[in-house]
Amino acid sequence: MVTVGILALQGAVREHACSLEASGAEVKLIKRVEELEDIDALVVPGGESTTMRRLIDKYEMFGPLQEFAKSGKPMFGTCAGLILMAKEIIGQEHGHLEVMDIKVHRNGFGRQRESFEIPLNVDGMEGDEDYIGVFIRAPYIESVGPDVKVLATFQDKIVAAQQGRFLCCAFHPELTDDHRMHGYFVKMAEEFKNELHNVSK
Amino acid sequence: MVQTGTDRVKRGMAEMQKGGVIMDVVNAEQAKIAEEAGAVAVMALERVPADIRAAGGVARMADPTIVEEVINAVSIPVMAKARIGHIVEARVLEALGADYIDESEVLTPADEVYHLNKRDFTVPFVCGARDLGEATRRIGEGASMLRTKGEPGTGNIVEAVRHMRLIQAQVKKVVGMSEDELMTEAKNLGAPYEILLQIKREGRLPVVNFAAGGVASPADAALMMELGADGVFVGSGIFKSDNPEKFARAIVEATTHYQDYDLIAKLSKGLGTAMKGVEISSLQPSERMQDRGW
Numbered sequence: 001m002v003t004v005g006i007l008a009l010q011g012a013v014r015e016h017a018c019s020l021e022a023s024g025a026e027v028k029l030i031k032r033v034e035e036l037e038d039i040d041a042l043v044v045p046g047g048e049s050t051t052m053r054r055l056i057d058k059y060e061m062f063g064p065l066q067e068f069a070k071s072g073k074p075m076f077g078t079c080a081g082l083i084l085m086a087k088e089i090i091g092q093e094h095g096h097l098e099v100m101d102i103k104v105h106r107n108g109f110g111r112q113r114e115s116f117e118i119p120l121n122v123d124g125m126e127g128d129e130d131y132i133g134v135f136i137r138a139p140y141i142e143s144v145g146p147d148v149k150v151l152a153t154f155q156d157k158i159v160a161a162q163q164g165r166f167l168c169c170a171f172h173p174e175l176t177d178d179h180r181m182h183g184y185f186v187k188m189a190e191e192f193k194n195e196l197h198n199v200s201k
Numbered sequence: 202m203v204q205t206g207t208d209r210v211k212r213g214m215a216e217m218q219k220g221g222v223i224m225d226v227v228n229a230e231q232a233k234i235a236e237e238a239g240a241v242a243v244m245a246l247e248r249v250p251a252d253i254r255a256a257g258g259v260a261r262m263a264d265p266t267i268v269e270e271v272i273n274a275v276s277i278p279v280m281a282k283a284r285i286g287h288i289v290e291a292r293v294l295e296a297l298g299a300d301y302i303d304e305s306e307v308l309t310p311a312d313e314v315y316h317l318n319k320r321d322f323t324v325p326f327v328c329g330a331r332d333l334g335e336a337t338r339r340i341g342e343g344a345s346m347l348r349t350k351g352e353p354g355t356g357n358i359v360e361a362v363r364h365m366r367l368i369q370a371q372v373k374k375v376v377g378m379s380e381d382e383l384m385t386e387a388k389n390l391g392a393p394y395e396i397l398l399q400i401k402r403e404g405r406l407p408v409v410n411f412a413a414g415g416v417a418s419p420a421d422a423a424l425m426m427e428l429g430a431d432g433v434f435v436g437s438g439i440f441k442s443d444n445p446e447k448f449a450r451a452i453v454e455a456t457t458h459y460q461d462y463d464l465i466a467k468l469s470k471g472l473g474t475a476m477k478g479v480e481i482s483s484l485q486p487s488e489r490m491q492d493r494g495w
Contacts, residue, residue: 008220009220009457010219010220010221010241010457011216011217011219011220011221012213012216012217012219013219013220014219015216031457031458046216046217047217047218047219047220047221047241048217048218048221048241048242048277048278050236050239050276050277051221051239051240051241051277051453054238054239054453055239055453055454055457058454079217080217106276107276111278111298111300112214112278112299112300112301112324112325113205113206113295113298113300113323113324114205115205115210115214116203116204116205116207116210117203117204117207117209117210118202118203118204119202134209134210134213135210136210136213136214136217137214137278137300172213175209175213175216176209
């Protein structure tokens with residue numbers, strides 16, 4: 001079994017925990033640097049990206065989170081998590097963790113009254129059924145680098161993507177009972193863990 | 202097909218605020234201080250509750266200029282207060298682009314019988330509650346988020362504690378009941394039966410429940426989290442303190458790490474004077490904001 005951490009500084013933590021557990025992972029809530037050591041993968045949840053960034057800096061988690069990403073361990077960012085992982089944010093001089101080669105537009109779909117849900121076709125998900133994308137003051141990805149695979153688009157805007165072991169989406173899979181995206185991520189974590197295990201043998 | 206204003210979209214917005222602090226602000230400058238300090242949202246209003254108390258008279262929705270000014274100043278969500286039952290104030294705030302509306306007892310009620318039918322709106326609502334009956338009635342009307350009423354503008358946490366403990370205890374009681382006992386409990390609480398059933402089945406309230414009404418220090422915020430609040434509203438506490446920047450940051454951190462007492466001790470040092478509090482028993486019945494709403 002893999003242990004997946006959830007960055008638990010602020011935001012929809014419990015919902016991610018439910019979806020990850022339903023996908024067969026053990027869950028650990030991460031509030032401090034040292035807790036990053038014992039996990040195989042990390043979810044950066046939805047919430048307020050400005051708030052999370054402030055708390056990341058305050059608790060000196062910024063460097064360790066970048067190290068975590070460099071170590072190759074899988075990361076999955078939803079909504080604010082996607083913003084934190086992006087290399088470029090429109091209207092801001094710098095990105096935050098800058099682990100994914102994507103350029104994002106914060107609140108790209110507007111304010112709360114414009115927030116919506118829509119059935120989406122997400123590449124790589126099991127079965128033919130559409131995925132319900134819940135978009136809340138959501139960002140979108142304006143452009144991606146050459147190594148990034150686009151998994152879903154809506155109105156010609158990129159809303160889910162993968163770059164190697166980094167996964168992100170602009171919507172909230174944790175707010176639905178459809179656990180396929182979390183299952184997909186847990187599988188990524190299992191594969192990475194097995195590879196590490198084989199190398200060390 | 203694109204659907205806006207669904208329960209998932211409205212309640213989900215509040216889920217994203219969990220573990221955070223929502224701060225009352227009266228202008229763009231305060232909104233920026235709040236955002237910089239790590240607030241997850243700001244509540245735009247004309248006066249903080251302590252000043253509403255002092256001013257007396259009728260308290261209404263904020264001047265739209267203030268709401269717009271705040272919306273333009275920050276990238277975090279902006280909430281605003283409408284009077285209980287005031288359909289048009291709520292519609293105006295929705296039209297201005299407020300991200301959440303607080304149908305609030307802090308303002309003078311516009312209707313002494315009916316709350317808003319919040320299901321009619323695309324924008325989500327937060328409402329105050331003192332007990333589970335009130336909480337579930339508001340959910341029944343379409344509230345997507347709850348908060349304790351506490352006693353706003355007093356800097357006295359005792360009422361918020363009472364309301365949070367009572368709601369938690371009543372939720373536990375409902376969860377532990379058998380289904381055939383629920384209808385009588387619904388009758389006793391004045392609660393919609395279907396919502397009690399949902400609470401029983403899911404083991405918790407169907408929406409997020411924040412603490413509000415009297416939070417005046419980092420320790421107060423941490424106390425409310427300890428008691429099971431999903432997050433904290435701070436009204437008068439921050440901008441009525443000596444050093445709002447420092448105070449705001451300290452409250453945010455104490456909310457995140459509410460069980461780290463060494464940290465809260467450190468945060469609480471040298472904060473200057475908190476707002477001057479009010480002893481609840483010194484309030485006249487007509488001054489009790491929590492008794493507004495039905």
